[in-house]
Amino acid sequence: GAVVSQHPSRVICKSGTSVKIECRSLDFQATTMFWYRQFPKQSLMLMATSNEGSKATYEQGVEKDKFLINHASLTLSTLTVTSAHPEDSSFYICSARASGVYTQYFGPGTRLTVL
Amino acid sequence: GESVGLHLPTLSVQEGDNSIINCAYSNSASDYFIWYKQESGKGPQFIIDIRSNMDKRQGQRVTVLLNKTVKHLSLQIAATQPGDSAVYFCAEIPYTSGTYKYIFGTGTRLKVLA
Numbered sequence: 001g002a003v004v005s006q007h008p009s010r011v012i013c014k015s016g017t018s019v020k021i022e023c024r025s026l027d028f029q030a031t032t033m034f035w036y037r038q039f040p041k042q043s044l045m046l047m048a049t050s051n052e053g054s055k056a057t058y059e060q061g062v063e064k065d066k067f068l069i070n071h072a073s074l075t076l077s078t079l080t081v082t083s084a085h086p087e088d089s090s091f092y093i094c095s096a097r098a099s100g101v102y103t104q105y106f107g108p109g110t111r112l113t114v115l
Numbered sequence: 116g117e118s119v120g121l122h123l124p125t126l127s128v129q130e131g132d133n134s135i136i137n138c139a140y141s142n143s144a145s146d147y148f149i150w151y152k153q154e155s156g157k158g159p160q161f162i163i164d165i166r167s168n169m170d171k172r173q174g175q176r177v178t179v180l181l182n183k184t185v186k187h188l189s190l191q192i193a194a195t196q197p198g199d200s201a202v203y204f205c206a207e208i209p210y211t212s213g214t215y216k217y218i219f220g221t222g223t224r225l226k227v228l229a
Contacts, residue, residue, distance in 0.1 A: 004158075042123075109156070109157060
């Protein structure tokens with residue numbers, strides 16, 4: 001149980017284009033989903049927290065207009081990187097938690113490369 | 116032994132030995148602690164968790180110890196295997212956060228030597 005998927009696993013795009021990453025909880029209802037970014041050899045950096053049906057809460061320094069988050073259902077959240085630039089290249093990971101539970105279950109991550 | 120890499124400290128352990136990975140947490144109000152294992156190119160995988168009202172919790176080949184006096188958390192892996200090679204992160208959730216957000220540690224890379 002507690003499986004979270006992400007799609008795509010890898011994406012390469014040209015500078016200036018937008019990329020959408022999907023995060024799905026496959027066998028539970030995710031009250032809250034989190035989006036993280038991870039640079040090589042570093043820990044996970046929380047970008048934003050999203051609750052189903054509400055606007056996402058962004059961490060300080062994360063541009064909400066650049067990283068659009070939608071949590072339209074209890075099993076799906078999407079992260080759209082708008083007008084991507086090479087510095088947005090990174091490993092993006094989502095996680096999900098069910099209501100009343102502390103534990104976050106993580107997706108396998110999406111490797112974004114912006115040329 | 117231990118060495119400090121560019122960003123991640125590394126623990127090298129002989130196969131079959133026990134591993135101890137340490138973590139210092141920051142918030143004395145943290146209520147919940149969790150260990151994750153992350154293999155290269157993958158998302159973190161849940162290992163074990165512990166609540167602040169406990170000192171020790173055991174799982175399969177793993178034990179988590181919590182010392183609230185010095186705000187220290189450790190993960191012990193018994194009979195370390197090559198498949199245990201990964202980066203291990205601790206995370207804490209402050210009780211007062213109300214957001215269920217994790218505060219992650221910097222991580223430790225575990226290398227299992229054959």
